[in-house]
Amino acid sequence: MFILEQISDFYLTVFNLAFNLENILLLFGSVILGIIFGAMPGLTATLGVGLLTTLTYGISTNAAMITLLGMYVGAVYGGSYGSICVNIPGTAAAAATAMDGYPLACKGEAGRALGLTTTASFIGTMVGMFFLAVFAPIISTLALQFTSFEFFFLAFFGIMISGGLTGQDLVYKGWISGLIGLFLAVIGRDHLQFFPRFTFGVSELDGGLEVVPVLIGAFGIPQIIQVIRDQLSVGEAKKFQRVLPELKIISKHIGTIVRSALIGVGIGAVPGIGEDIAAWVSYGAAKKASKHPENFGKGEYAGVISCETGNNACIGGAIIPLLTLGIPGSPPAAMLLGALMIHNVTPGPMISIEHPHFITEMTAILCLASFAMFISGIFLAKQVVKVLRIPPPIFMPVVLTLCVIGSYALGTKVFNLYLMVPIGILAYFMQSMDYPIAPLVIGVILGPMADENLRRALMVSQGSFWPFFTRPVALILFLLIVWMFVSQMPFYKRFTAWLKSRILKREEGTMTP
Amino acid sequence: MDKTELRKKDFITSIILIAFGIFMILYTLTEIPMKDSWGGVMNVWFVSPGLFPLGIGFLIIVMGIVLCNRAIKDGGAKKFFQDLSHREKDSSGKTLRFLGILLVIVAYVYLYIPRIDYFLSTMLCLMVFISFFYFDDPGILKKLFTFYLAGCLFFLILSLAGIDKQLNKSFSYSMDVLVFLFFLAYVIYCWTLIRRDKVMRKKLRLSLIMSVVPSLILIPSFKYFLLVPLPVEGAFIELMNIVRYAFR
Numbered sequence: 012m013f014i015l016e017q018i019s020d021f022y023l024t025v026f027n028l029a030f031n032l033e034n035i036l037l038l039f040g041s042v043i044l045g046i047i048f049g050a051m052p053g054l055t056a057t058l059g060v061g062l063l064t065t066l067t068y069g070i071s072t073n074a075a076m077i078t079l080l081g082m083y084v085g086a087v088y089g090g091s092y093g094s095i096c097v098n099i100p101g102t103a104a105a106a107a108t109a110m111d112g113y114p115l116a117c118k119g120e121a122g123r124a125l126g127l128t129t130t131a132s133f134i135g136t137m138v139g140m141f142f143l144a145v146f147a148p149i150i151s152t153l154a155l156q157f158t159s160f161e162f163f164f165l166a167f168f169g170i171m172i173s174g175g176l177t178g179q180d181l182v183y184k185g186w187i188s189g190l191i192g193l194f195l196a197v198i199g200r201d202h203l204q205f206f207p208r209f210t211f212g213v214s215e216l217d218g219g220l221e222v223v224p225v226l227i228g229a230f231g232i233p234q235i236i237q238v239i240r241d242q243l244s245v246g247e248a249k250k251f252q253r254v255l256p257e258l259k260i261i262s263k264h265i266g267t268i269v270r271s272a273l274i275g276v277g278i279g280a281v282p283g284i285g286e287d288i289a290a291w292v293s294y295g296a297a298k299k300a301s302k303h304p305e306n307f308g309k310g311e312y313a314g315v316i317s318c319e320t321g322n323n324a325c326i327g328g329a330i331i332p333l334l335t336l337g338i339p340g341s342p343p344a345a346m347l348l349g350a351l352m353i354h355n356v357t358p359g360p361m362i363s364i365e366h367p368h369f370i371t372e373m374t375a376i377l378c379l380a381s382f383a384m385f386i387s388g389i390f391l392a393k394q395v396v397k398v399l400r401i402p403p404p405i406f407m408p409v410v411l412t413l414c415v416i417g418s419y420a421l422g423t424k425v426f427n428l429y430l431m432v433p434i435g436i437l438a439y440f441m442q443s444m445d446y447p448i449a450p451l452v453i454g455v456i457l458g459p460m461a462d463e464n465l466r467r468a469l470m471v472s473q474g475s476f477w478p479f480f481t482r483p484v485a486l487i488l489f490l491l492i493v494w495m496f497v498s499q500m501p502f503y504k505r506f507t508a509w510l511k512s513r514i515l516k517r518e519e520g521t522m523t524p
Numbered sequence: 525m526d527k528t529e530l531r532k533k534d535f536i537t538s539i540i541l542i543a544f545g546i547f548m549i550l551y552t553l554t555e556i557p558m559k560d561s562w563g564g565v566m567n568v569w570f571v572s573p574g575l576f577p578l579g580i581g582f583l584i585i586v587m588g589i590v591l592c593n594r595a596i597k598d599g600g601a602k603k604f605f606q607d608l609s610h611r612e613k614d615s616s617g618k619t620l621r622f623l624g625i626l627l628v629i630v631a632y633v634y635l636y637i638p639r640i641d642y643f644l645s646t647m648l649c650l651m652v653f654i655s656f657f658y659f660d661d662p663g664i665l666k667k668l669f670t671f672y673l674a675g676c677l678f679f680l681i682l683s684l685a686g687i688d689k690q691l692n693k694s695f696s697y698s699m700d701v702l703v704f705l706f707f708l709a710y711v712i713y714c715w716t717l718i719r720r721d722k723v724m725r726k727k728l729r730l731s732l733i734m735s736v737v738p739s740l741i742l743i744p745s746f747k748y749f750l751l752v753p754l755p756v757e758g759a760f761i762e763l764m765n766i767v768r769y770a771f772r
Contacts, residue, residue: 066750068750069750069751181591181594183587183590183591187541187587187588187591190580190583190584191584193580194577194580194584197576197577201573203571204571204573206557206573208552208573208574208577209577232629236622236625236626239625240622402658404653404654404657404658404660405654405658405730408628408649408650408653408654408734409650409738411628411629411632411649411653412646412650412742415632415633416752419637419752419755420746420750423752425637425638425755428633428637429633431633432634435629436626444530444534444537445530462576465575465576465579466572466576469570469571469575470571473570474568500590501593
């Protein structure tokens with residue numbers, strides 16, 4: 012009965028939202044805007060969601076979520092346009108798509124490749140939505156059992172895993188990035204005793220750093236500097252006739268789709284890991300499972316399908332920890348968190364009590380957004396490709412003004428801009444030295460959660476650390492954190508290498524007569 | 525980036541991180557009460573607001589040491605000391621491009637937005653940013669950079685000396701007028717630099733359009749539809765108000 016109730020509630024919400032003209036206009040408008048944002052090299056889904064957040068603070072929560080999720084879904088999908096047509100991925104999430112998408116376009120199959128990405132993205136988003144609908148209420152109920160001990164480790168685990176998986180050069184560069192984020196989160200009056208920390212007498216810092224200007228600064232400014240400094244130029248787009256759903260090819264690759272969708276959802280659910288990693292892992296898995304791996308990189312349909320299913324399935328996955336634990340699963344989900352805060356929705360275990368229909372509404376919006384993306388993709392692809400002709404020196408300055416007014420408008424404080432710029436410049440330098448930015452942002456978001464819960468937990472235990480190790484979930488998280496840290500240390504690597512060589516020697520010893 | 529070059533930067537970063545971690549710990553221990561009374565409440569160490577920053581400071585030092593160790597092993601420290609004696613000049617022009625972007629952003633946020641009409645600030649920022657890089661000519665970029673920097677320094681001196689307030693007091697919107705004149709001077713200077721080239725002339729026209737049109741869309745949208753009070757509403761926004769209320 013409960014499941015039937017949930018299903019009927021979901022369909023009712025979908026119809027309620029869909030039969031409102033304003034919602035539909037917002038949905039299609041934001042999805043198309045998202046596709047354009049995703050298609051343009053240098054503009055990302057994170058930046059798109061961040062900039063649109065500012066415009067949504069005057070509208071209802073539902074309308075705001077329709078706009079932002081529409082932008083998110085559209086931008087993740089739109090990245091494939093640049094990958095296929097000009098071999099420059101519009102977003103990092105679409106970088107893997109270029110591997111086989113562009114060779115397909117060179118063979119004169121750009122329309123077919125776009126048809127495949129449109130269908131695969133649609134299926135991926137729908138699978139992500141399914142997992143969101145099924146798992147979010149379960150995790151939310153489980154999370155109600157969590158206490159400060161678990162939440163402290165959960166916040167720390169989020170930063171550690173995000174840093175560990177996004178660090179391109181050295182894993183601990185991701186952790187350093189997360190620690191800098193935690194430091195930024197400490198600035199301002201603490202939430203338990205209201206003592207000013209690291210404010211240096213600047214009264215504007217008393218309230219702490221506002222999340223949205225930090226997010227816009229950290230993602231927007233480095234992007235602007237990088238694109239303009241490195242003179243990113245876009246070549247002539249490959250021509251194509253029509254974009255069709257390509258159901259025949261899709262049905263042949265159903266195994267790839269299922270595998271990639273599951274990978275996408277799984278990676279999305281891990282805190283701070285974005286769509287780009289989901290796409291690459293899906294691509295790698297598809298290549299490994301293929302009977303003809305040598306065809307990958309030369310215009311293989313499975314390559315395009317796997318990346319696009321994976322990165323779009325990641326959206327639903329990323330929203331699961333966001334809604335149930337208050338931990339964003341990807342950088343655009345971090346932006347969504349900022350938007351939710353503006354609309355007085357506090358994500359976390361209490362969400363199913365404070366806003367009982369919210370998870371269903373988000374699921375319904377994701378479902379509508381994937382339909383809107385599919386329709387827009389099929390009918391507007393040819394027009395959207397035209398935006399690739401706009402040179403970056405023309406649109407990047409406009410993006411800067413949007414970043415500035417976006418950061419200012421939320422609190423109408425010029426001080427937010429004074430913060431946005433140095434954070435943006437810091438993020439640029441960090442990025443140029445291969446420090447990932449996502450852990451920094453996750454640190455800023457999860458810092459207050461870690462700080463408050465650590466002290467609350469110690470208050471409950473009267474200063475004893477013992478309960479951190481006696482509660483099963485807390486202990487598991489603690490062990491995972493310790494393992495993640497130790498596994499990157501040189502002595503551990505030396506030890507495992509020594510252990511492996513010993514085992515190999517022993518095996519060789521038993522093999523030889 | 526080349527691995528040794530990256531490790532050199534890692535070496536510098538690790539030193540900064542260690543120093544920053546030490547600063548965090550010292551600040552926490554000296555400025556944040558660990559056990560004393562605060563706001564009439566007696567503190568204990570485990571609820572102290574200093575507990576968390578102390579932990580972060582410690583972890584930053586640990587990470588700094590780990591990074592430093594790696595940088596030294598991979599030859600980053602050696603490269604750093606080698607480069608101290610002879611520095612190579614950047615010939616790709618990327619440094620000037622970076623400085624150009626930085627100048628535009630810093631001047632827009634710290635100099636113009638807090639003092640000048642928001643529409644005018646945005647229009648100037650867009651014009652300068654687009655023209656700097658759309659012409660795609662290092663020689664022109666250098667000249668435009670110098671011209672814009674000189675203008676920014678002039679307005680900075682005016683505001684530091686408090687002359688801008690005196691001018692605005694004696695004649696309303698006088699700073700807006702001055703900045704608008706600077707905007708016109710900048711456009712004319714651009715024209716003199718590129719007047720012989722047809723393609724460049726087209727680019728200048730587009731730069732001008734792209735500096736005015738987005739400002740005309742963006743600013744009224746925020747002011748009249750989202751009802752956001754803008755940082756400084758000077759002569760141009762006053763003009764917008766007159767136009768808007770004339771049609772209401």
